Amino acid sequence: MKARSPFLLRIPGKDKGKISTIIILCLWSINATACNFASPSKNMAEPPPENLRKPLVTSVSINDARELSKPATKNDGFGSQPEIVLGNTIKGKAMGLKTNLLFNEDISGEEARFDRLENAVQDIHTNFNDMKPSIQRLVSVEKDLQDLMNQLDILLRNEPISLRNRTPVNLTPTQPAVPTQTTEHKTAKPKAETKVKKSLPKVDRSKAIIRALRLGDHSGKTRLVIETTQDLKYSASLDQSENLLILSFDKGSVEFNPSGLSKKSKLINAVTTTSEGSGSLVIIELAKASDLIKQGRIKPNKDNAYHRIFIDLKR
Template identity: 30%
Template sequence: MLCAFLLSGCGESMPRGYNGSESSDTLKPIAAPPGSDQSPPLPGTTGAAKTPDGLPALNAKGANTHLFSQKISDEADRLDRLENAVQELRNDFDAMAPAIVRLVAIEGDIQNLIKQLEVLTGNPSSMPSDITPIDSATLDEPSMPLPVPSAPPTPMDSERDGVAQPEISSTPAISTQSAPAQETIAPIGAVSPTTAPKATQPVATTGPPDATQAPLPAPATSAPPEAAPAKPGGAVVSAIRIGEHPGKIRIVLDLSSKTDFAVDLDSAEKILVVELPHAGWTAPATKTYGADQKLLSSYRTEGLGDDGSMLIFQLKANSSITYKGVMQDTGAASSRIVIDLTTP
C-alpha cells in the first residue's frame, strides 16, 4: 500500500506546462552592440581618406594589407589578380623612384659641402662619407633624426710649438661689400711668418687648395659677329621681302647698289646661307616667322669679313633652289637679289 502511494505521488501532479525551471522562460537574451552582425569592410571599399590639405591620402600598404582576402577558385582569375597586385607595386615604385634619386643626389651634395667645410675649418667630418643604400627594412622602420656631435677643434702644429695663431671661425663669414686685401691665413701646419725664412723659389704643394685663393674666372664665350654697318658709298641691304607663289616662295633682298653674292643650301641641316662679302646691313637683323609660313622658320644675320654680311635662313622642310639672280632697277642704282625656293 505504501509503495502504491509513493508511485502515485510521482505522477503528473503539477500543472500542465510547468517544467520545474523558472529561469529558462524568464531570462531574456543579452542585447548586442549595434553593428555586431556586420562583417568588417574589405580593403579598398571604404574610399580614400583626406589629408589636412584636402588631398586624397594614399592607401596603406604593408604587412597588414589583405591583397587576397577574396576567395577565387578560377586559376585564370587568380593569376590576373596576382598580376594586378604586382603591377600596382611596380607603379608605386616608379612613382617613388624620382624622389629616391633626388634624395641620393642631395646626399651627395651634402657630402661635397662637408668636404669643403673640412678644407676651410680643418675639422674632420662627423658624418659618414659613404651613402648607405636604402632597403625595404630601413623604409619600414620609423626614421628619427640623429644628433650630430660637434668635433673638438684640432690643435695646430704651431700651437704645439709654442707659437700663438689667430683663431679661425668655424663658419666663414661672407661679405658682399668690397674690402681691402687682408693678410692671408696660413694653412694648418705652416710655420709662423715671423720665424719662416724667405723662400727664393715657389714650392709646389700637394695639399688642399688655399681657401683664400679666388676662383678662376669662367672662359668667356664669343658671340657671333654682327652684320657690317652701312658704309658711305657701299652696297647696303635695306629690306627683306617674302612672296608666296604656287609651288614656290620668293626671297627678295633690296640693295642700294649692285653687289656680289653667293647662295648655299644645306638640305640635311635645312639651312639657306646668303653671303654678301661687300654689303652692309640696315634691315632687321633677326626675324621669326609664324605657322602660316610653310617653308621659312626664321633668319638671322652675322658679319662676314671686314665689311660684309651673311644672311642665314632656317627652313622647316627640305627645299631646292629654282632661281637666283640680280634684278637691276631701270634708271636707278638700286638693285634686288631674287632667290626662288620650292615649297612642300
C-alpha cells in the first residue's frame, strides 16, 4: 500500500475543469504582462503625416513673414481639441480631475475621509509635476514667439534695424606732438577815430522850390515842416467850417508828392497841391476842427541847408 503525501490536495472530479481553466487564465495574464502585450508602449511616438513635413527654411522673405504671422488652422494640422503633453514625451488628451465627483461617495469614518482627501491631493500634485516641464517649455516658446513677432513686424514695416556705431580705434602708437615755438606779435595801438564831418548837399538857390513837407504828431499838437530853397513869403489860413488849412506861396513850385502824407498824422486826412500864377497852394484837409497854435521860420544851419517853415496845430 502506497503512502500518501501530506501535501497532496484531493480535488473532486466535478471541480477539476473549473480549476484548470482558472490556472490557464492566470498563466496567460502573467505571460502577457511580462511581454508587455496587454498595452502598447506610450513612449513610441507616431511619425507626422507626409503632408505636414516641410523642408528647413534658412531665409525668410516678406511673403513668408506674412504667412508665418497668420494664425494656425486645421489645414496646418492643428485641431480644435487641445492636447496636453505630460512629462517629456507622453501625449494625452485633457485629463479633467473631476473634482465635483471626488466626494460623491458617502464615507462616515473620519480616518477614511482624510485618507480620501490625501489621495486626491497627492493625485493633483503628481499630475502637476508631470505637467510642469511642458508648462516651462510653453513659457519659453511664448517668449521666443514674441521676439519673432517683433522681428516680423519690423520686416513688414520695412524699418531698418539700427546698429550701434563703433568708432575705429587706431592701433598704431601715436608720436608725441612736437612743441611749436610761439612768437609774440606786438599789437598795434588802435588809431584814434577821426570824426567825419557830414557834408550837406549843395542847394541851388537860383530857383524857388517847395521841396518837402513833413508831418509829426506830438503831445497836444501836430507839427508841419516845409522845406524851401529860398526864403519864400507865405500865408497860412484856417477854415474852421471846412476844416481846411491853406498855405499860399507867392512864388515857387511844389516838387514833393503829397500822396501818403496823411498816414503820418492822425489829424491830417489829405494833402493836395496846386499852382496859382507864379506861386503855389498847399491845401491840407483836417480830420477835425483845430486851432493854429504857433508858426515860424528856421534858417539854414549846419544840420540842414534848406529854409524851413514850421506850423503847429492843436490836436
